[in-house]
Amino acid sequence: xxxxxxxxxxxxxxxxxxxxxxxxxxxxxxxxxxxxxxxxxxxxxxxxxxxxxxxxxxxxxxxxxxxxxxxxxxxxxxxxxxxxxxxxxxxxxxxxxxxxxxxxxxxxxxxxxxxxxxxxxxxxxxxxxxxxxxxxxxxxxxxxxxxxxxxxxxxxxxxxxxxxxxxxxxxxxxxxxxxxxxxxxxxxxxxxxxxxxxxxxxxxxxxxxxxxxxxxxxxxxxxxxxxxxxxxxxxxxxxxxxxxxxxxxxxxxxxxxxxxxxxxxxxxxxxxxxxxxxxxxxxxxxxxxxxxxxxxxxxxxxxxxxxxxxxxxxxxxxxxxxxxxxxxxxxxxxxxxx
Amino acid sequence: xxxxxxxxxxxxxxxxxxxxxxxxxxxxxxxxxxxxxxxxxxxxxxxxxxxxxxxxxxxxxxxxxxxxxxxxxxxxxxxxxxxxxxxxxxxxxxxxxxxxxxxxxxxxxxxxxxxxxxxxxxxxxxxxxxxxxxxxxxxxxxxxxxxxxxxxxxxxxxxxxxxxxxxxxxxxxxxxxxxxxxxxxxxxxxxxxxxxxxxxxxxxxxxxxxxxxxxxxxxxxxxxxxxxxxxxxxxxxxxxxxxxxxxxxxxxxxxxxxxxxxxxxxxxxxxxxxxxxxxxxxxxxxxxxxxxxxxxxxxxxxxxxxxxxxxxxxxxxxxxxxxxxxxxxxxxxxxxxxxxxxxxxxxxxxxxxxxxxxxxxxxxxxxxxxxxxx
Numbered sequence: 180x181x182x183x184x185x186x187x188x189x190x191x192x193x194x195x196x197x198x199x200x201x202x203x204x205x206x207x208x209x210x211x212x213x214x215x216x217x218x219x220x221x222x223x224x225x226x227x228x229x230x231x232x233x234x235x236x237x238x239x240x241x242x243x244x245x246x247x248x249x250x251x252x253x254x255x256x257x258x259x260x261x262x263x264x265x266x267x268x269x270x271x272x273x274x275x276x277x278x279x280x281x282x283x284x285x286x287x288x289x290x291x292x293x294x295x296x297x298x299x300x301x302x303x304x305x306x307x308x309x310x311x312x313x314x315x316x317x318x319x320x321x322x323x324x325x326x327x328x329x330x331x332x333x334x335x336x337x338x339x340x341x342x343x344x345x346x347x348x349x350x351x352x353x354x355x356x357x358x359x360x361x362x363x364x365x366x367x368x369x370x371x372x373x374x375x376x377x378x379x380x381x382x383x384x385x386x387x388x389x390x391x392x393x394x395x396x397x398x399x400x401x402x403x404x405x406x407x408x409x410x411x412x413x414x415x416x417x418x419x420x421x422x423x424x425x426x427x428x429x430x431x432x433x434x435x436x437x438x439x440x441x442x443x444x445x446x447x448x449x450x451x452x453x454x455x456x457x458x459x460x461x462x463x464x465x466x467x468x469x470x471x472x473x474x475x476x477x478x479x480x481x482x483x484x485x486x487x488x489x490x491x492x493x494x495x496x497x498x499x500x501x502x503x504x505x506x507x508x509x510x511x512x513x514x515x516x517x
Numbered sequence: 518x519x520x521x522x523x524x525x526x527x528x529x530x531x532x533x534x535x536x537x538x539x540x541x542x543x544x545x546x547x548x549x550x551x552x553x554x555x556x557x558x559x560x561x562x563x564x565x566x567x568x569x570x571x572x573x574x575x576x577x578x579x580x581x582x583x584x585x586x587x588x589x590x591x592x593x594x595x596x597x598x599x600x601x602x603x604x605x606x607x608x609x610x611x612x613x614x615x616x617x618x619x620x621x622x623x624x625x626x627x628x629x630x631x632x633x634x635x636x637x638x639x640x641x642x643x644x645x646x647x648x649x650x651x652x653x654x655x656x657x658x659x660x661x662x663x664x665x666x667x668x669x670x671x672x673x674x675x676x677x678x679x680x681x682x683x684x685x686x687x688x689x690x691x692x693x694x695x696x697x698x699x700x701x702x703x704x705x706x707x708x709x710x711x712x713x714x715x716x717x718x719x720x721x722x723x724x725x726x727x728x729x730x731x732x733x734x735x736x737x738x739x740x741x742x743x744x745x746x747x748x749x750x751x752x753x754x755x756x757x758x759x760x761x762x763x764x765x766x767x768x769x770x771x772x773x774x775x776x777x778x779x780x781x782x783x784x785x786x787x788x789x790x791x792x793x794x795x796x797x798x799x800x801x802x803x804x805x806x807x808x809x810x811x812x813x814x815x816x817x818x819x820x821x822x823x824x825x826x827x828x829x830x831x832x833x834x835x836x837x838x839x840x841x842x843x844x845x846x847x848x849x850x851x852x853x854x855x856x857x858x859x860x861x862x863x864x865x866x867x868x869x870x871x872x873x874x875x876x877x878x879x880x881x882x883x884x885x886x887x888x889x890x891x
Contacts, residue, residue: 220834220837220839220843220846220847221846221847221848221849221850222850223850223851223852223855224850224852225850226850227847227848227850227851227852228615228620228844228847228848228851229851230611230612230614230615231614231615231623232614232615232618232619232620232621232623232684235851257679257681259681259837260837260838260839260843260847261837262834262835262836262837264739264835264836265739265742265743265836265837268742268743269742269837272743274757356846357849358846358849358858361856361858362858381852381855382855384852384855385590385852385855385856386856387594387599387600387601388600493852494852494853494855495852
């Protein structure tokens with residue numbers, strides 16, 4: 180018994196050491212000279228490797244922004260690929276410094292998995308896509324339809340809730356991956372495909388004739404996607420939060436990668452504080468004075484990142500919608516740089 | 518009796534007549550193999566119908582209507598009569614380097630190429646007995662994993678490359694070859710341990726084998742990717758690849774041990790006694806008498822374990838490692854090419870088919886060569 184007790188205590192102690200050793204992420208990143216971002220293994224528009232093996236996408240650009248602020252070089256990143264099942268452990272075990280992996284913020288993840296979510300860089304929601312020939316214009320007309328849905332996701336539960344609320348029945352065609360869903364939907368095995376609206380738009384853009392399919396207006400769930408860091412490192416959480424805020428604030432203030440240099444001579448004091456011309460915000464965060472300048476110069480403001488990766492001029496073709504600035508009817512809102 | 522038959526040949530000297538037409542050639546073969554009974558006839562006709570229905574469209578899609586030069590899916594589809602009417606091999610062509618090397622830094626890819634060549638050279642002495650100076654070749658084969666490890670990872674004068682940059686075919690080969698080359702010796706040791714008269718050794722081997730065989734590989738991979746980091750003291754974080762290699766090797770070893778135990782048990786007791794009566798030690802008897810026979814019997818089992826292990830390497834994509842299938846999936850997320858899943862999966866399937874089929878053909882050749890009658 181005593182031996183067992185000893186072993187158990189040792190394991191706990193070692194485990195605790197492993198946890199405490201992860202404090203001071205900023206120093207770790209600086210001394211390593213490289214930022215490790217936990218990213219997905221491929222989500223259209225958000226994270227994917229191009230033919231030369233360089234990671235691209237909306238989430239990747241935010242990872243680059245973080246590296247630009249902390250290390251001054253947006254290319255000093257390493258993509259730690261993770262699946263939905265391993266993403267939180269990769270962050271908590273210290274294999275990654277920050278999670279930029281279109282992860283929905285939920286209570287259980289924030290409290291139960293012991294993560295600190297520091298913002299919402301994309302507001303998503305679950306929607307439906309149908310073939311135009313069905314003549315359906317609203318999700319409330321879908322009684323009896325067969326629905327393609329990915330297993331083991333929150334979308335499955337949302338779907339059940341939505342149909343029950345509206346006293347409708349459906350037949351679930353469960354599939355494992357987006358590419359399977361695409362094939363099943365196109366071959367007519369299911370009438371509807373449901374997943375996050377951004378995913379629907381991305382999938383539709385790959386159809387032989389995208390115009391024949393519509394995404395119904397109903398959005399049946401809230402999927403706020405945002406970055407996360409390990410709990411217990413407040414300085415690092417602040418850094419990631421304000422890097423994201425800087426991209427949003429820059430767009431609101433009209434600072435972009437093309438005019439950031441001339442904006443250094445602006446007469447708006449908030450721009451001057453943001454770009455590090457005045458004040459000492461960089462030093463207070465433990466970074467260089469011009470951290471936000473580097474973010475905007477090297478990666479761009481929120482609007483630029485959005486349009487470059489998933490905006491209306493890309494194959495994904497997403498409208499800003501909820502992700503517009505608060506001044507334009509959206510939800511992207513940065514606290515002031517004061 | 519007015520008529521007499523003209524005899525051209527003396528009795529017994531008539532040359533052999535050709536066999537009846539319907540027992541030789543294509544007709545004879547198909548009568549014997551395809552239409553020998555009503556049931557066979559029906560099955561043959563059904564199979565022909567199936568081929569007739571499926572092969573021409575497949576050929577049309579994969580060859581006739583296919584497009585091999587384009588910069589995006591759009592361009593590909595614009596060259597076809599209707600979008601998706603043919604395969605867009607341009608996608609595979611665009612990605613072939615990524616699929617081969619993963620994220621290995623382009624200026625250093627010559628190191629991977631050299632490793633591929635060295636691997637081919639290392640395989641030859643193992644496969645062909647008649648090779649001159651085979652003994653030295655085998656020594657080289659045994660050293661090869663370490664040379665390749667040095668070339669790929671770097672250090673000692675070469676620039677270091679992190680193992681999480683590995684991917685694609687290269688990663689599949691690393692996991693497969695490591696698992697295969699280390700699981701055989703460990704498996705032999707475990708199988709002998711399980712047969713041993715020493716109780717502690719025997720119990721340890723049985724426990725190990727039964728534990729590993731009682732757990733799915735994917736569980737072990739999850740342990741490797743998530744739990745080990747919590748248990749190891751901080752600062753000793755091993756690369757994920759190392760942890761996965763250890764788990765895959767242990768897993769394959771347990772299965773290998775059971776395959777080889779089957780071979781060992783098929784050896785008659787008299788063989789052991791023969792060794793004893795010649796005054797051979799335990800190791801001499803096993804090296805010279807028991808193992809050569811047992812291994813020969815186990816060849817089909819050993820090779821199917823190898824093939825199973827090789828295909829199981831794709832499971833690593835579940836823990837976020839980018840093997841050839843993982844990179845294929847990831848490439849489908851590139852909006853430029855998304856929607857071309859068939860092309861990717863056919864490419865990956867072809868790759869695995871060629872590797873596994875050649876392994877199984879080699880095992881057949883080996884069985885024939887070693888067949889000395891039992």
